[in-house]
Amino acid sequence: EVQLVESGGVLVQPGGSLRLSCEASGFDLKSYSMNWVRQAPGKGLEWVSYISSTITGSNIYYADSVKGRFTISRDNVNDSLYLQMNSLRAEDTAVYYCARSRPTAYFDCWGQGTLVTVSS
């Protein structure tokens, strides 16, 4: 069974840092592009970051709202995806989902999400 499980979401103060993890199982992580998508409380979905499959290269993209503060990475040996989040702001408060994307760029598998709360 294809599964994604996020972890690492906690309450953090503004200006703080946090690393989210997403553990993949049931498929070969290195063959897929992966993403982080977030959803603020009561709001819609916002794509955060993309990392291409190891096979197709090392393309990485970020939404303008997180560029320069967040870093996406992957560990294919441990079947894990990460999101390093620095200089956190109140507006970064959201449930963060990891999601697998297909070549034509839709998200076919999602984790259950992990809640990040940025507050003093």
Add this chain to the structure above:
Amino acid sequence: EIVLTQSPGTLSLSPGERATLSCRASQSVSSSSLAWYQQKPGQAPRLLIYGASSRATGIPDRFSGSGSGTDFTLTISRLEPEDFALYYCQHYGTSRFTFGPGTKVDIK
């Protein structure tokens, strides 16, 4: 940057009725890069339609997608109780992904 607009914001219908949800792009987009998702409270989104009209694995055939250019439609032919949820369209552009604001389908 392409902006997706969804209408209506809320659709109030009864079980058994037909639901028609619209997604409009601010400029013409490739049909291959347009997808639809369903999200229920407290759950992750679920892929329904990709490539504007292809159903994802396990999605019932009462869900269908259509459209091209700037106008896309998700149709639920006969609403089942489990179909009352939020629906998002999504597009992949140059180095970015965009979601529409969503349409809520609720029980009338």
